Amino acid sequence: NLTTAELRAIDAAHHLHPFTDTKGLNAEGARVIVKAKGVHLWDSDGNQIIDGMSGLWNVNIGYGREEIVDVVAQQMRELPFYNTFFKTTHLPAIELSRLLAEVTPPQFSRVFFTGSGSESNDTIIRMVRHYWAAQDKPGKSTIIARKNGYHGSTIGGASLGGMTPMHAQGGLPIPGIVHIAQPYWYAEGGDRSPEEFGLWAARELERTIDELGADTIAAFIAEPIQGAGAVVIPPATYWPEIQRICRERDILLVSDEVICGFGRTGEWFGCEYFGVQPDIMAMAKGISSGYLPIGGVMVTEKVAEVIANAGDFNHGYTYSGHPACAAAAIANIKILREEKIVERVKSDIGPYMQKQWLALGDHPMVGEARMVGLIGALELTPNKKTRASWPVETGTVGLIARDFSFQHGLVMRATRDTLIIAPPLVISHEEVDALIAAAKKTLDDSWAEVKRRG
Numbered sequence: 001n002l003t004t005a006e007l008r009a010i011d012a013a014h015h016l017h018p019f020t021d022t023k024g025l026n027a028e029g030a031r032v033i034v035k036a037k038g039v040h041l042w043d044s045d046g047n048q049i050i051d052g053m054s055g056l057w058n059v060n061i062g063y064g065r066e067e068i069v070d071v072v073a074q075q076m077r078e079l080p081f082y083n084t085f086f087k088t089t090h091l092p093a094i095e096l097s098r099l100l101a102e103v104t105p106p107q108f109s110r111v112f113f114t115g116s117g118s119e120s121n122d123t124i125i126r127m128v129r130h131y132w133a134a135q136d137k138p139g140k141s142t143i144i145a146r147k148n149g150y151h152g153s154t155i156g157g158a159s160l161g162g163m164t165p166m167h168a169q170g171g172l173p174i175p176g177i178v179h180i181a182q183p184y185w186y187a188e189g190g191d192r193s194p195e196e197f198g199l200w201a202a203r204e205l206e207r208t209i210d211e212l213g214a215d216t217i218a219a220f221i222a223e224p225i226q227g228a229g230a231v232v233i234p235p236a237t238y239w240p241e242i243q244r245i246c247r248e249r250d251i252l253l254v255s256d257e258v259i260c261g262f263g264r265t266g267e268w269f270g271c272e273y274f275g276v277q278p279d280i281m282a283m284a285k286g287i288s289s290g291y292l293p294i295g296g297v298m299v300t301e302k303v304a305e306v307i308a309n310a311g312d313f314n315h316g317y318t319y320s321g322h323p324a325c326a327a328a329a330i331a332n333i334k335i336l337r338e339e340k341i342v343e344r345v346k347s348d349i350g351p352y353m354q355k356q357w358l359a360l361g362d363h364p365m366v367g368e369a370r371m372v373g374l375i376g377a378l379e380l381t382p383n384k385k386t387r388a389s390w391p392v393e394t395g396t397v398g399l400i401a402r403d404f405s406f407q408h409g410l411v412m413r414a415t416r417d418t419l420i421i422a423p424p425l426v427i428s429h430e431e432v433d434a435l436i437a438a439a440k441k442t443l444d445d446s447w448a449e450v451k452r453r454g
């Protein structure tokens, strides 16, 4: 029965938050979210808010699905924990691994379970190096990733990521990781057409491999659509060219599907949207729609066999395949399948929202509106032609807009001056209309505010 102010004070005194300016937080206090249902959140003051970010891009099936609660409770009564080390397994791990083999693209057959996206990517660093070493090619150990990519917060994940503020804290990246250009046409394309720029960005990979020597490179990893980096949707030329380069040079192609997986793009996996066949996929988030934490690394039979024939893979987490988390993932995947939620994103609610979202591109402060499936962004700018940024004195306009958005009952995320949206895949037509109305008001208020600031 504490007041919001009291809750905030306790939180500020005792809780160090991830990715948060703690000093700013102490002054304002954190929003206290108390419950959620469908696409809506409620805060401790009783405000109802549309969750335009699906939590952290993960609550794909929306909040409040009782079936998941029931199967998890039942699993916790039956077998709350057992491990999957040392030749043991359990029913949820067995069923989930078979389900994943069914819903992932045909080349995938086996999964290594983890507890999160970061753990999946850490696993991948060790796995790809082990894969080549097991074939007497220990020199193939460098991993190529991209600037502005996000692959998690562990030392491995943050090293694969190309976020310089993360590298600055803790002396990252670790050795053996190289970052190349991202296919961010709006910000970096210049005079080139998206198609030309997509090819150029992909060929950065070719140039880098050839410079370092293919016999030193283990893998290339990237998100199909870069999420945290500002929803960077690559031009159509990009991914097929990346695949060609990896195949020709015998480099493992790794798709980080932590955001794009489980329906976000209107396909089950982002690589399917772009028509490429990776060798390895990192998964988390939408695998359980966030009801419990779980992740996995999906591998082709070819990769699995090399690892299987090389003896022990000295790697694993206590919670690899945790029974209750696996039960939540199974129930989530069944809901995605039985309710045809992914198909609905592709042919119904995705196109319905895209039409209205792309129309926000007509607003005077929007330089580009983009969206695939139910993941999109608005690039804010004072000058649509030059795509300039605001002067430093104006402040970070993305953050100004994000705060207005919350006042209008909508959670959006900001990366610098880019506003990001990724609502639950179960959002209704009426809820999309309400979301778009709130986004419009957000733009109008933000435009008035930046003009006021001069």
Ligand code: PLP
Binding pocket: 056, 116, 117, 118, 119, 121, 150, 151, 152, 153, 157, 223, 227, 228, 256, 257, 258, 259, 284, 285
């Ligand atoms: N990979 C991608 C593409 C992500 O977006 C994230 C998280 O946002 C991660 C990996 C890390 O996942 P986690 O936060 O579950 O460790």
